Amino acid sequence: MNRLTPSQVFCLLFMMNSGNLNSIIAALIPTAGFAAVLGLAACIGTALVVVWMAFKLMRRLPTGDWFADGAAIVGKAPHRTAVAVFLLYFLLRSAIELRGVSYQVISIYLPKTPDAAITAMFALVAGFAIRYGFMSISYFTQYFALYLFPAFLIVVGFSFSMPLKYDMIIALLTHLGTQEAPKAVLSGIVQAHWLAECILILFVAAKLSDMKKAQKAAILVLALYFIQAGSHFISILLSFGPSIVSNMAFPLTEQLRFIRVSDFLENMDPFLLILLFPIFLIKLSVYLYMATLMTAQLLNMKDHRPLAFSITTLSGVLSFQFASRYVEIAAFIQLFWTWFAWFVVCIPIVYLIAAKLRGIQRRTEAGDQALTSQPQP
Numbered sequence: 001m002n003r004l005t006p007s008q009v010f011c012l013l014f015m016m017n018s019g020n021l022n023s024i025i026a027a028l029i030p031t032a033g034f035a036a037v038l039g040l041a042a043c044i045g046t047a048l049v050v051v052w053m054a055f056k057l058m059r060r061l062p063t064g065d066w067f068a069d070g071a072a073i074v075g076k077a078p079h080r081t082a083v084a085v086f087l088l089y090f091l092l093r094s095a096i097e098l099r100g101v102s103y104q105v106i107s108i109y110l111p112k113t114p115d116a117a118i119t120a121m122f123a124l125v126a127g128f129a130i131r132y133g134f135m136s137i138s139y140f141t142q143y144f145a146l147y148l149f150p151a152f153l154i155v156v157g158f159s160f161s162m163p164l165k166y167d168m169i170i171a172l173l174t175h176l177g178t179q180e181a182p183k184a185v186l187s188g189i190v191q192a193h194w195l196a197e198c199i200l201i202l203f204v205a206a207k208l209s210d211m212k213k214a215q216k217a218a219i220l221v222l223a224l225y226f227i228q229a230g231s232h233f234i235s236i237l238l239s240f241g242p243s244i245v246s247n248m249a250f251p252l253t254e255q256l257r258f259i260r261v262s263d264f265l266e267n268m269d270p271f272l273l274i275l276l277f278p279i280f281l282i283k284l285s286v287y288l289y290m291a292t293l294m295t296a297q298l299l300n301m302k303d304h305r306p307l308a309f310s311i312t313t314l315s316g317v318l319s320f321q322f323a324s325r326y327v328e329i330a331a332f333i334q335l336f337w338t339w340f341a342w343f344v345v346c347i348p349i350v351y352l353i354a355a356k357l358r359g360i361q362r363r364t365e366a367g368d369q370a371l372t373s374q375p376q377p
Contacts, residue, residue, distance in 0.1 A: 006209070007217070007236070008139070009208070010217040013217070018152075020195065024230065028040060028187055029251070042186075045225050046196070047194075050199065051219075053349050061205065064206050065205065074351060083294050084298060099319040104276075123284075125285075127309045191338070194341075201218065236251055287315075361372050
Protein backbone atom coordinates (compact mmCIF):
# COMPACT_ATOMS: atom_id res chain seq x y z
CA MET A 1 0.00 0.00 0.00
CA ASN A 2 1.28 3.45 -0.89
CA ARG A 3 1.80 5.70 2.10
CA LEU A 4 1.67 9.43 2.68
CA THR A 5 5.24 10.75 2.72
CA PRO A 6 6.32 13.82 4.74
CA SER A 7 6.78 15.78 1.50
CA GLN A 8 3.19 15.00 0.50
CA VAL A 9 1.98 16.08 3.94
CA PHE A 10 3.93 19.31 3.57
CA CYS A 11 2.54 20.07 0.11
CA LEU A 12 -1.02 19.18 1.09
CA LEU A 13 -1.09 21.34 4.21
CA PHE A 14 0.70 24.20 2.49
CA MET A 15 -1.90 24.15 -0.28
CA MET A 16 -4.79 24.04 2.18
CA ASN A 17 -3.41 26.97 4.16
CA SER A 18 -2.69 28.99 1.02
CA GLY A 19 -6.34 28.66 0.06
CA ASN A 20 -7.34 30.18 3.42
CA LEU A 21 -5.22 33.30 2.96
CA ASN A 22 -8.09 35.41 1.60
CA SER A 23 -10.28 34.53 4.59
CA ILE A 24 -7.56 35.38 7.12
CA ILE A 25 -6.72 38.71 5.47
CA ALA A 26 -10.40 39.66 5.25
CA ALA A 27 -10.87 38.82 8.94
CA LEU A 28 -7.73 40.30 10.51
CA ILE A 29 -7.13 43.59 8.72
CA PRO A 30 -10.60 45.13 9.37
CA THR A 31 -10.26 44.48 13.12
CA ALA A 32 -6.51 44.86 13.66
CA GLY A 33 -5.57 47.44 11.00
CA PHE A 34 -1.83 47.97 10.70
CA ALA A 35 -1.25 45.61 13.64
CA ALA A 36 -2.66 42.71 11.57
CA VAL A 37 0.84 41.23 11.16
CA LEU A 38 0.98 40.79 14.92
CA GLY A 39 -2.44 39.14 14.76
CA LEU A 40 -1.14 36.81 12.06
CA ALA A 41 1.69 35.70 14.35
CA ALA A 42 -0.83 34.98 17.13
CA CYS A 43 -3.03 33.11 14.66
CA ILE A 44 -0.21 30.84 13.50
CA GLY A 45 1.07 30.29 17.05
CA THR A 46 -2.37 29.23 18.28
CA ALA A 47 -2.88 26.91 15.30
CA LEU A 48 0.54 25.39 15.96
CA VAL A 49 -0.48 24.45 19.49
CA VAL A 50 -3.72 22.80 18.28
CA VAL A 51 -1.94 20.84 15.54
CA TRP A 52 0.81 19.77 17.93
CA MET A 53 -1.86 18.39 20.30
CA ALA A 54 -3.45 16.47 17.41
CA PHE A 55 -0.11 14.83 16.64
CA LYS A 56 0.33 13.96 20.32
CA LEU A 57 -3.03 12.21 20.14
CA MET A 58 -1.92 10.37 16.99
CA ARG A 59 1.09 8.94 18.78
CA ARG A 60 -1.16 7.64 21.57
CA LEU A 61 -3.54 5.72 19.30
CA PRO A 62 -2.89 1.97 19.78
CA THR A 63 -3.43 1.08 16.10
CA GLY A 64 -2.80 4.54 14.63
CA ASP A 65 -6.39 4.73 13.37
CA TRP A 66 -8.57 7.39 15.01
CA PHE A 67 -11.78 5.79 13.77
CA ALA A 68 -10.91 2.42 15.31
CA ASP A 69 -9.32 3.66 18.54
CA GLY A 70 -11.58 6.61 19.33
CA ALA A 71 -14.32 4.49 20.88
CA ALA A 72 -11.83 2.98 23.33
CA ILE A 73 -10.75 6.46 24.42
CA VAL A 74 -14.05 8.32 24.95
CA GLY A 75 -16.68 5.60 24.54
CA LYS A 76 -18.66 4.40 21.55
CA ALA A 77 -21.57 6.89 21.68
CA PRO A 78 -19.42 10.02 22.21
CA HIS A 79 -17.06 8.84 19.47
CA ARG A 80 -19.86 8.40 16.94
CA THR A 81 -21.17 11.83 17.94
CA ALA A 82 -17.71 13.30 17.26
CA VAL A 83 -17.64 11.62 13.84
CA ALA A 84 -21.06 13.14 13.07
CA VAL A 85 -19.83 16.58 14.14
CA PHE A 86 -16.79 16.27 11.86
CA LEU A 87 -19.12 15.19 9.05
CA LEU A 88 -21.21 18.34 9.50
CA TYR A 89 -18.03 20.44 9.66
CA PHE A 90 -16.55 19.15 6.42
CA LEU A 91 -19.90 19.32 4.62
CA LEU A 92 -20.37 22.96 5.60
CA ARG A 93 -16.72 23.73 4.87
CA SER A 94 -17.01 22.34 1.34
CA ALA A 95 -20.28 24.25 0.84
CA ILE A 96 -18.62 27.50 1.91
CA GLU A 97 -15.78 26.91 -0.54
CA LEU A 98 -18.18 26.06 -3.38
CA ARG A 99 -20.29 29.15 -2.79
CA GLY A 100 -17.27 31.38 -2.43
CA VAL A 101 -15.51 30.27 -5.61
CA SER A 102 -18.71 30.39 -7.68
CA TYR A 103 -19.34 33.95 -6.51
CA GLN A 104 -15.74 34.93 -7.22
CA VAL A 105 -15.71 33.41 -10.71
CA ILE A 106 -19.09 34.85 -11.66
CA SER A 107 -18.53 38.34 -10.26
CA ILE A 108 -15.08 38.77 -11.84
CA TYR A 109 -14.78 36.53 -14.90
CA LEU A 110 -18.12 35.03 -16.01
CA PRO A 111 -20.89 37.42 -14.93
CA LYS A 112 -23.67 35.80 -16.98
CA THR A 113 -22.95 32.20 -16.05
CA PRO A 114 -25.51 30.46 -13.79
CA ASP A 115 -24.28 29.65 -10.29
CA ALA A 116 -25.35 26.04 -10.68
CA ALA A 117 -23.09 25.55 -13.71
CA ILE A 118 -19.96 26.71 -11.89
CA THR A 119 -20.83 24.68 -8.79
CA ALA A 120 -21.58 21.53 -10.80
CA MET A 121 -18.31 21.82 -12.74
CA PHE A 122 -16.14 21.94 -9.64
CA ALA A 123 -18.22 19.39 -7.73
CA LEU A 124 -17.99 16.87 -10.57
CA VAL A 125 -14.19 17.07 -10.69
CA ALA A 126 -14.02 16.75 -6.89
CA GLY A 127 -16.32 13.72 -7.03
CA PHE A 128 -13.97 11.91 -9.39
CA ALA A 129 -11.01 12.82 -7.16
CA ILE A 130 -12.77 11.24 -4.17
CA ARG A 131 -13.41 8.09 -6.18
CA TYR A 132 -9.69 7.78 -6.92
CA GLY A 133 -8.82 8.16 -3.24
CA PHE A 134 -6.80 10.34 -0.90
CA MET A 135 -3.44 9.22 -2.23
CA SER A 136 -4.36 10.38 -5.75
CA ILE A 137 -5.30 13.79 -4.31
CA SER A 138 -1.97 13.98 -2.49
CA TYR A 139 -0.03 13.04 -5.65
CA PHE A 140 -1.77 15.76 -7.63
CA THR A 141 -1.04 18.23 -4.82
CA GLN A 142 2.63 17.30 -4.83
CA TYR A 143 2.96 17.84 -8.58
CA PHE A 144 1.06 21.12 -8.47
CA ALA A 145 3.32 22.35 -5.68
CA LEU A 146 6.27 22.20 -8.10
CA TYR A 147 5.05 25.38 -9.74
CA LEU A 148 3.15 26.85 -6.78
CA PHE A 149 6.31 27.55 -4.80
CA PRO A 150 8.09 29.43 -7.65
CA ALA A 151 4.79 31.19 -8.40
CA PHE A 152 4.62 32.33 -4.79
CA LEU A 153 8.06 33.96 -5.06
CA ILE A 154 7.10 35.63 -8.34
CA VAL A 155 3.82 36.98 -6.92
CA VAL A 156 5.56 38.37 -3.83
CA GLY A 157 8.16 40.07 -6.02
CA PHE A 158 5.48 41.54 -8.29
CA SER A 159 3.40 42.72 -5.34
CA PHE A 160 6.29 44.80 -4.02
CA SER A 161 6.79 46.28 -7.48
CA MET A 162 3.37 47.95 -7.20
CA PRO A 163 3.14 51.66 -6.35
CA LEU A 164 3.32 51.18 -2.59
CA LYS A 165 2.73 53.94 -0.06
CA TYR A 166 5.96 53.63 1.84
CA ASP A 167 4.96 56.42 4.22
CA MET A 168 2.59 53.88 5.75
CA ILE A 169 5.58 51.91 7.04
CA ILE A 170 5.71 54.34 9.98
CA ALA A 171 2.09 53.54 10.81
CA LEU A 172 2.82 49.84 10.35
CA LEU A 173 5.62 49.95 12.91
CA THR A 174 4.06 52.31 15.44
CA HIS A 175 0.77 50.39 15.61
CA LEU A 176 2.54 47.23 16.79
CA GLY A 177 3.15 48.77 20.22
CA THR A 178 -0.10 50.66 20.72
CA GLN A 179 -3.44 49.72 22.21
CA GLU A 180 -4.34 48.00 18.94
CA ALA A 181 -1.80 45.25 19.64
CA PRO A 182 -3.92 43.34 22.22
CA LYS A 183 -6.93 43.56 19.93
CA ALA A 184 -4.83 42.23 17.05
CA VAL A 185 -3.56 39.31 19.12
CA LEU A 186 -7.07 38.42 20.28
CA SER A 187 -8.39 38.62 16.73
CA GLY A 188 -5.55 36.39 15.54
CA ILE A 189 -6.34 33.77 18.18
CA VAL A 190 -10.03 33.80 17.20
CA GLN A 191 -9.19 33.30 13.51
CA ALA A 192 -6.69 30.49 14.15
CA HIS A 193 -9.31 27.88 13.29
CA TRP A 194 -8.61 28.46 9.57
CA LEU A 195 -5.08 27.10 10.03
CA ALA A 196 -5.98 24.57 12.73
CA GLU A 197 -7.70 22.60 9.96
CA CYS A 198 -4.35 20.84 9.64
CA ILE A 199 -5.71 18.43 12.26
CA LEU A 200 -7.38 16.59 9.36
CA ILE A 201 -4.13 14.62 9.09
CA LEU A 202 -5.42 12.81 12.19
CA PHE A 203 -8.03 11.04 10.07
CA VAL A 204 -5.45 9.63 7.65
CA ALA A 205 -2.83 8.84 10.31
CA ALA A 206 -2.84 5.19 9.26
CA LYS A 207 -1.55 6.24 5.83
CA LEU A 208 1.49 8.13 7.16
CA SER A 209 4.86 6.61 6.32
CA ASP A 210 6.67 8.40 9.18
CA MET A 211 4.66 10.13 11.89
CA LYS A 212 7.58 12.06 13.39
CA LYS A 213 8.62 13.52 10.05
CA ALA A 214 4.98 14.28 9.21
CA GLN A 215 4.75 16.28 12.43
CA LYS A 216 7.89 18.21 11.52
CA ALA A 217 6.43 18.85 8.06
CA ALA A 218 3.24 20.28 9.59
CA ILE A 219 5.25 22.58 11.87
CA LEU A 220 7.41 23.70 8.94
CA VAL A 221 4.28 24.49 6.91
CA LEU A 222 2.97 26.86 9.59
CA ALA A 223 6.41 28.47 9.98
CA LEU A 224 6.73 29.11 6.23
CA TYR A 225 3.13 30.28 6.14
CA PHE A 226 4.08 33.23 8.31
CA ILE A 227 6.57 34.32 5.66
CA GLN A 228 4.08 33.80 2.84
CA ALA A 229 1.09 35.43 4.52
CA GLY A 230 3.16 38.12 6.21
CA SER A 231 4.57 39.35 2.89
CA HIS A 232 1.03 39.60 1.47
CA PHE A 233 -0.24 41.36 4.59
CA ILE A 234 2.49 44.00 4.38
CA SER A 235 2.18 44.57 0.63
CA ILE A 236 -1.63 44.82 0.81
CA LEU A 237 -1.51 47.25 3.72
CA LEU A 238 1.07 49.41 1.94
CA SER A 239 -0.93 49.27 -1.31
CA PHE A 240 -4.48 50.00 -0.16
CA GLY A 241 -4.48 50.71 3.55
CA PRO A 242 -6.71 49.01 6.14
CA SER A 243 -9.82 51.10 5.43
CA ILE A 244 -9.98 50.03 1.76
CA VAL A 245 -9.05 46.41 2.47
CA SER A 246 -11.91 46.23 4.98
CA ASN A 247 -14.37 46.68 2.10
CA MET A 248 -12.84 44.00 -0.14
CA ALA A 249 -14.42 40.56 -0.40
CA PHE A 250 -11.25 38.98 -1.85
CA PRO A 251 -8.26 41.16 -0.84
CA LEU A 252 -5.56 38.86 -2.21
CA THR A 253 -7.33 38.48 -5.55
CA GLU A 254 -7.75 42.24 -5.88
CA GLN A 255 -4.07 42.74 -5.11
CA LEU A 256 -2.98 40.31 -7.82
CA ARG A 257 -5.32 41.91 -10.36
CA PHE A 258 -3.85 45.31 -9.48
CA ILE A 259 -0.30 44.27 -10.41
CA ARG A 260 1.14 45.86 -13.56
CA VAL A 261 4.67 45.12 -14.76
CA SER A 262 5.80 47.76 -17.25
CA ASP A 263 3.99 47.48 -20.60
CA PHE A 264 4.35 43.75 -21.27
CA LEU A 265 2.30 42.40 -18.34
CA GLU A 266 -0.84 44.38 -17.66
CA ASN A 267 -3.25 41.55 -16.82
CA MET A 268 -2.51 38.92 -14.18
CA ASP A 269 -5.89 37.16 -14.47
CA PRO A 270 -4.62 34.11 -16.42
CA PHE A 271 -1.84 33.66 -13.91
CA LEU A 272 -4.33 34.09 -11.08
CA LEU A 273 -6.70 31.46 -12.47
CA ILE A 274 -3.83 28.96 -12.83
CA LEU A 275 -3.28 29.32 -9.09
CA LEU A 276 -6.89 29.70 -7.95
CA PHE A 277 -8.58 26.72 -9.59
CA PRO A 278 -6.14 23.92 -8.60
CA ILE A 279 -5.88 25.22 -5.02
CA PHE A 280 -9.64 25.33 -4.74
CA LEU A 281 -10.10 21.87 -6.26
CA ILE A 282 -7.55 20.38 -3.87
CA LYS A 283 -9.27 21.94 -0.87
CA LEU A 284 -12.72 20.92 -2.04
CA SER A 285 -11.59 17.37 -2.76
CA VAL A 286 -10.01 17.01 0.69
CA TYR A 287 -13.08 18.37 2.49
CA LEU A 288 -15.46 16.15 0.55
CA TYR A 289 -13.20 13.12 0.97
CA MET A 290 -13.26 13.67 4.73
CA ALA A 291 -17.04 14.08 4.70
CA THR A 292 -17.39 10.88 2.68
CA LEU A 293 -15.05 9.05 5.04
CA MET A 294 -17.07 10.19 8.08
CA THR A 295 -20.32 9.09 6.43
CA ALA A 296 -18.88 5.66 5.62
CA GLN A 297 -17.81 5.25 9.24
CA LEU A 298 -21.26 6.17 10.54
CA LEU A 299 -22.88 3.70 8.12
CA ASN A 300 -20.28 0.99 8.87
CA MET A 301 -19.26 0.80 5.22
CA LYS A 302 -15.87 -0.64 4.32
CA ASP A 303 -15.58 1.36 1.08
CA HIS A 304 -16.36 5.07 0.92
CA ARG A 305 -16.31 5.33 -2.88
CA PRO A 306 -20.02 4.57 -3.53
CA LEU A 307 -20.83 7.68 -1.46
CA ALA A 308 -18.54 10.03 -3.41
CA PHE A 309 -21.03 11.63 -5.78
CA SER A 310 -23.89 11.55 -3.26
CA ILE A 311 -21.91 13.58 -0.71
CA THR A 312 -20.63 15.90 -3.46
CA THR A 313 -24.17 16.56 -4.65
CA LEU A 314 -25.33 17.18 -1.08
CA SER A 315 -22.54 19.73 -0.60
CA GLY A 316 -23.49 21.52 -3.82
CA VAL A 317 -27.14 21.75 -2.82
CA LEU A 318 -26.16 22.89 0.66
CA SER A 319 -24.03 25.71 -0.79
CA PHE A 320 -27.17 27.29 -2.26
CA GLN A 321 -29.37 26.68 0.75
CA PHE A 322 -27.41 28.35 3.52
CA ALA A 323 -26.38 31.45 1.52
CA SER A 324 -27.91 33.01 -1.58
CA ARG A 325 -25.21 35.71 -1.84
CA TYR A 326 -21.68 36.24 -0.61
CA VAL A 327 -22.71 38.80 2.03
CA GLU A 328 -24.67 36.07 3.76
CA ILE A 329 -21.59 33.84 3.78
CA ALA A 330 -19.60 36.56 5.56
CA ALA A 331 -22.38 36.93 8.15
CA PHE A 332 -22.61 33.14 8.56
CA ILE A 333 -18.86 32.90 9.17
CA GLN A 334 -18.86 35.76 11.66
CA LEU A 335 -21.94 34.77 13.68
CA PHE A 336 -21.77 30.97 13.62
CA TRP A 337 -18.91 29.37 11.77
CA THR A 338 -15.99 30.79 13.78
CA TRP A 339 -17.29 29.38 17.05
CA PHE A 340 -18.43 26.08 15.55
CA ALA A 341 -15.04 25.62 13.86
CA TRP A 342 -13.25 26.25 17.15
CA PHE A 343 -15.45 23.65 18.84
CA VAL A 344 -14.56 21.14 16.13
CA VAL A 345 -10.78 21.69 16.06
CA CYS A 346 -10.68 21.30 19.86
CA ILE A 347 -12.20 17.80 19.73
CA PRO A 348 -8.77 16.10 19.36
CA ILE A 349 -7.67 17.93 22.53
CA VAL A 350 -10.58 16.33 24.39
CA TYR A 351 -9.51 12.92 23.06
CA LEU A 352 -5.94 13.59 24.16
CA ILE A 353 -7.03 14.48 27.70
CA ALA A 354 -9.25 11.39 27.85
CA ALA A 355 -6.38 9.21 26.62
CA LYS A 356 -4.13 10.53 29.39
CA LEU A 357 -6.80 10.02 32.05
CA ARG A 358 -7.43 6.46 30.87
CA GLY A 359 -3.71 5.71 30.90
CA ILE A 360 -3.36 4.96 27.19
CA GLN A 361 0.40 5.11 26.84
CA ARG A 362 2.40 6.69 24.07
CA ARG A 363 3.71 4.15 21.60
CA THR A 364 7.44 3.53 21.52
CA GLU A 365 9.55 4.41 18.51
CA ALA A 366 9.91 0.70 17.68
CA GLY A 367 6.16 0.34 17.88
CA ASP A 368 5.73 3.28 15.52
CA GLN A 369 8.05 1.72 12.98
CA ALA A 370 6.30 -1.63 13.25
CA LEU A 371 2.92 0.02 12.80
CA THR A 372 3.93 2.00 9.73
CA SER A 373 5.44 -1.08 8.12
CA GLN A 374 2.45 -3.39 8.58
CA PRO A 375 0.18 -3.92 5.57
CA GLN A 376 -3.09 -2.02 5.44
CA PRO A 377 -6.33 -3.40 3.97
